[in-house]
Amino acid sequence: MIGEWNQGVGLNVTKSSEMRMEEIQKDLNNKTLRIVVKEEHPLVIVRHTDEDGNAIPEGSNEKFVGYAIDMMTEIGKYLNVSYTYQLVPDGSTGLPLSNGSWTGMIGMLMSNQADLAVGDVTINYERSSVIDFTKPFMNLGISILFKKPDEDPPKLFSFLEPLDNNIWMCMIGAYACVSLFLFIVARFSPYEWKNPHPCNLESDTVENDFTLLNSFWFNIGSLMQQGCELAPKASSTRIIAGVWWFFTLILISSYTANLAAFLTITRMTTPIKNADDLAKQTEIKYGCQFGGSTYRFFKNSKIPTYEKMWNFMSQHPDVFVNKSDLGIAKVKAGNYAYLMESIPLRYQLSQHCDLMEVGGELDSKGFGIGVPKNSPYRDALSNAILSLSEQQILLDLYNKWWNVDSPKCLTTDDSKSPSSASKLGLKNLGGIFVFLIGGLGLALIIAIIEFIVNATVNSKTDKQTLCSEIREECMFALKCCGPSEKPAKLSSVNGNSHLEDTGDDLEASTPLKSSRINSSFN
Structure with missing residues (x-):
């Protein structure tokens, strides 16, 4: 008692909370508490033989190991108490009966058959109305x-999977457009026409290496990283080649990197990804442990998705199980999803490599130590839990029993793992197409300048207007199936000029005159 209540005077506090806590700790000193447990790996594990294979006698505390047992050992050191453990006879946490009593561990606390209930005892309102809980020692969800x-x-x-279909189509279109563009620009540029016989300075024809087929061959060689014997000579065609090489460099590098991910990472198709997927279908059955906190959660939920799931489960009673081990066995058999607390679930993932966790947690709650209503030990136990948490002792125990440092199986969420590598689309590689278009635009400007300069010089040689010269040059260049050779009125080779007998005194540096002849397409 910490005080008295008088109707006239009010509350008269006779003991402070510190004094009361000291009295409780003195009462607990060297006391032996009775703990009721339920087997749930790895919180509580019941073993029948020790490490040497010797049988463990009934009633011995050595029969019980696990996270919760280790935690209670640490609390015992903190409060200077000892324990005796016993298994709950019916193997359940507890269910309410019509007469107001409870079964399982909660019923044993209410009937004073145990002082503490330890294990996967979830804190909820219904249970808190008949027993008390300490501060949660572990947070979890369904x-x-x-x-x-x-x-x-x-x-x-x-x-073909590393790149999106749009990228493949754009790449093919870019290849065709750049090849045609290179062919046309090469025909316009006077610097792509050369003497086909370098040793014969008297040759009266010049030719262009970038025919239509050669233009496509040059670009496919660049795309396949194999190169080609052709080499552009004009500034405009070199710009086209440069931007195309940069385009292929980025594209091939991105493709190669993503191809490695697609070919080396295991890809699996999961029929369900979250609780909504479960609720929308009926082929895959799903259930939980009958009478447990998960069972009560779905039964009392007002969320439409969970209400729909509860209606399905209540109409198919065979989806419920009495123990988690039976639920896990149904999952391994296939076509069944088991709804359970996340903490024991993740332990099962480390023990069974063929199982996985789907989606996130459906709610948030905690495991606590159950004590009888108005138990004087509740606050002392809560303080011990907070102290162990601050000292990271509980974290060390978690790492010990959940094998976080060296897991037996890969327990990461498959939806977030590298197996979810996605195709590269225009959002990822659209920039290189913009760069390619910009480079082609620059090459076009340079080609126009080269073409106009050449036409200006030739118009003076032919003694005709610039417009008529440009028209003749354009008509010849735009003949896509036209000749790849033309007569050279003025041919410059290796810096030495050879002038035809035209009667005009021209400078040796004058560009080639593009007079037209009919010849076959090479």
Whole structure:
């Protein structure tokens, strides 16, 4: 008692909370508390033999190991208490009966058959109305346990998957457009016409290496990183080649990197990804432990998705199980999803490599130590839990029992793992197409300048107007199936000029005159 209440005077506090806590700790000193547990790996594990294979006698505390047992050992050191453990006879946490009593561990606390209930005892309103809880020693939520789907069989054309279909179409279009553009610009530029016989300075024809077929061959060689014997000579065609090489460099590098991910990472198709997917279908059954906190959560939920799931489960009673081990066995058998607390679920993932967690947690709650109503030990136990948490002792115990440092199986969420590598689309590679278009625009400007300069010089040689010269040059250059050779009125080779007998005194540096002849397309 910490005080008295008098109707006339009011509350008369006779003991402070510090004094009361000291009295409780003195009462607990060297006291032996009775703990009721339920087997739930890895919180509480019941073993029948020790490490040497010797049988453990009934009633011995050595029969019980696990996270919760280690935690109570640390609390015992903190409060200087000892324990005796006993298994709950019916193997349940507790269910309310019509007469107001409870079964399981909660019923044993209410009937004073145990002082503490330790394990997967979830704190909720219904249970708090009949027993008390300490501060939670572990936070958790409801998760979905599901069997990993089989790996997708490799596809015949899986090498096309690293890039989105739009990228493949754009790349083919870019290849065709750049090849045609290179062909046209090369015909316009006077610097792409050369003497086909360098040793014969008297040759009266010049030719262009960038025919239509050669233009396509030059670009495909660049795209395949193999090169080509052709080399552009004019500034405009070199700009085209440069931007095309940069375009192929980025595209091929991105493709190669993503191809490695697609070919080396296991890809699986999961039929369900969250609780909504479960609620929308009926082929995959799902359930939980009958009478547990998860069962009560769905039964009392007012959220439409969870109400729909509860209606399905209540109409199919066979989806409920009495123990988590039975639920896990149904999951491993296939076509079944088990709804359970996330903490024991993740332990199962480390023990069964063919299982996976689907989606996130559906709610948020905690495990606490259950004590009888108005128990004087509740605050002392809560203080011990907070102290162990601040000293990171609880974290060390978690790492010990959940194998966080060296897991047996990969327990990461498959939806967030590298197996979810996605195709590269225009959002990822659109910039290189913009760069390519900009480079082609610059090359076009340079080609126009080269063309006009050459036409200006030739108009003086032919003694005709610039417009008529440009018209003749354009008509010849735009003949896509036209000749790749033309007569050279003025041919410059290796810096030495050879002038035809035209009767005009021209400078040796004058560009080639593009007179037209009919010849076959090479």
